[in-house]
Amino acid sequence: MAASDTIFALSSGRPPSAIAVVRISGPRAGDALKALAGKLPSPRQAGLARLRDPATGDVIDEALVLWFPGPASETGEDTAELQLHGGRAVIAATLAALSRVEGLRLAEAGEFTRRAFENGKLDLTAVEGLADLIMAETEAQRRLAWRQLKGLLGNRAEAWRQKLIQALALTEAAIDFSDEGDVPADVLWPALDIARELKGEIAAVLADQGRGERLRDGVIVAIAGPPNAGKSTLLNRIARREAAIVSPYAGTTRDVIEVHLDLGGLPVTLLDTAGIRTTDDPVEIEGVRRAIDRAGGADLVLWIEDPTRPLAEPTEKPAAPAVWRIHNKIDLLPAGCEPPFRVSAKNERSIGPNNSLGNMVNERLTARNEQLFSNTEAEFSISAVTGQGFEALLAALTRFAGEFLAGAESALLTRERHRRALQETEQALDRALKAKSEELVAEELRLAAQALGRLTGRVDVEDILDAIFRDFCIGK
Numbered sequence: 001m002a003a004s005d006t007i008f009a010l011s012s013g014r015p016p017s018a019i020a021v022v023r024i025s026g027p028r029a030g031d032a033l034k035a036l037a038g039k040l041p042s043p044r045q046a047g048l049a050r051l052r053d054p055a056t057g058d059v060i061d062e063a064l065v066l067w068f069p070g071p072a073s074e075t076g077e078d079t080a081e082l083q084l085h086g087g088r089a090v091i092a093a094t095l096a097a098l099s100r101v102e103g104l105r106l107a108e109a110g111e112f113t114r115r116a117f118e119n120g121k122l123d124l125t126a127v128e129g130l131a132d133l134i135m136a137e138t139e140a141q142r143r144l145a146w147r148q149l150k151g152l153l154g155n156r157a158e159a160w161r162q163k164l165i166q167a168l169a170l171t172e173a174a175i176d177f178s179d180e181g182d183v184p185a186d187v188l189w190p191a192l193d194i195a196r197e198l199k200g201e202i203a204a205v206l207a208d209q210g211r212g213e214r215l216r217d218g219v220i221v222a223i224a225g226p227p228n229a230g231k232s233t234l235l236n237r238i239a240r241r242e243a244a245i246v247s248p249y250a251g252t253t254r255d256v257i258e259v260h261l262d263l264g265g266l267p268v269t270l271l272d273t274a275g276i277r278t279t280d281d282p283v284e285i286e287g288v289r290r291a292i293d294r295a296g297g298a299d300l301v302l303w304i305e306d307p308t309r310p311l312a313e314p315t316e317k318p319a320a321p322a323v324w325r326i327h328n329k330i331d332l333l334p335a336g337c338e339p340p341f342r343v344s345a346k347n348e349r350s351i352g353p354n355n356s357l358g359n360m361v362n363e364r365l366t367a368r369n370e371q372l373f374s375n376t377e378a379e380f381s382i383s384a385v386t387g388q389g390f391e392a393l394l395a396a397l398t399r400f401a402g403e404f405l406a407g408a409e410s411a412l413l414t415r416e417r418h419r420r421a422l423q424e425t426e427q428a429l430d431r432a433l434k435a436k437s438e439e440l441v442a443e444e445l446r447l448a449a450q451a452l453g454r455l456t457g458r459v460d461v462e463d464i465l466d467a468i469f470r471d472f473c474i475g476k
Contacts, residue, residue: 006104008032019085024081025079075112123456126148129148132145132149138266199433206419218267235259256271266402300323303324305325
């Protein structure tokens with residue numbers, strides 16, 4: 001890619017649609033607009049124009065055209081926009097006509113936004129906020145992304161950087177002009193006071209327990225348990241669609257199925273995992289390994305049990321921060337039999353709550369679960385098939401998500417990159433406060449300012465730009 005190129009792309013959604021937006025940015029954007037529309041409209045005013053193919057003179061469409069001379073444009077360059085009818089043939093003919101204009105080429109993914117960044121229209125935190133806004137699936141994610149796009153972190157980081165520059169200027173004055181009469185002898189102390197204040201502010205931001213990152217990623221809820229306990233049925237009921245295959249045969253789910261949900265405006269990712277059991281099937285063994293691994297990294301595990309099935313010996317259980325026990329299929333229990341009573345292999349469906357064998361089974365379950373479910377926070381009895389007890393479980397899940405993500409919308413940090421940059425800044429400030437000489441103080445303050453510069457993209461970020469912009473779609 002060359003910055004001198006003029007780029008174009010479809011910036012609206014996949015056709016067909018009512019309206020399609022084609023954007024052009026670069027030094028030849030005005031020439032391209034005149035080639036298709038015949039003239040340039042007044043800057044920042046929509047004009048109706050008949051678009052023609054410059055090669056043949058054939059009319060392509062009648063569209064609204066807009067002209068934004070640089071640098072007062074989104075990308076900082078001369079920019080044009082065509083608002084066409086959104087038919088596939090119209091769009092294809094327009095793009096083909098633009099491709100025949102000398103000096104124009106199709107944009108790469110994220111190239112419009114990258115030019116806005118390189119021309120100083122957006123800092124890197126705002127670029128990331130824009131990416132998050134495009135990908136936001138819930139209202140909470142949208143609000144956080146919008147605040148980031150509008151400078152939630154970038155403005156604060158720039159204010160910190162300006163204070164560091166002030167502290168650095170005082171420190172260098174103490175070094176370079178210590179013999180001058182108009183430079184106070186204690187000029188270093190105000191610089192250290194600034195460093196101390198900034199260190200405290202940054203430490204407070206870093207102590208947010210990753211709330212912003214959690215909101216971006218959402219609450220991870222894994223549905224785990226033995227085979228045929230009803231995990232996939234529960235997933236489908238929560239998702240309100242057939243997201244997973246339901247089968248009476250054990251081992252149907254071999255890999256982890258992910259479903260993204262909006263619960264009360266909050267993002268939740270459900271994981272349907274393979275049934276955890278001992279098996280000789282190599283494919284199922286891998287599925288069980290993945291189930292334990294993914295569920296172990298979840299924020300909450302819904303451990304599903306089927307009280308109508310024979311008692312099984314305990315198997316490995318994911319070590320998640322929180323576990324809820326879900327007694328499923330309660331619609332199939334004998335009258336008067338409540339979970340967690342189980343039926344044995346010999347007396348299936350014959351044990352009631354007052355049966356001595358049932359009591360023995362329950363005692364065994366209680367003893368083994370002291371270890372297996374030591375971090376259980378709640379228990380629910382449901383039927384994933386009939387919906388009995390389901391609303392209480394769903395309401396509890398919504399409350400859990402709300403408590404888990406409480407305060408996340410006000411978080412400054414939304415990515416691990418932000419956290420690393422601020423950690424480097426804080427560490428440099430800490431070293432500056434402990435430094436034994438003015439020269440060392442100045443060096444650490446420079447390192448702190450550079451770390452903040454990397455946060456906003458002012459310095460030394462070439463190695464991360466490609467990773468950020470590759471997540472954008474073409475035309476943005």
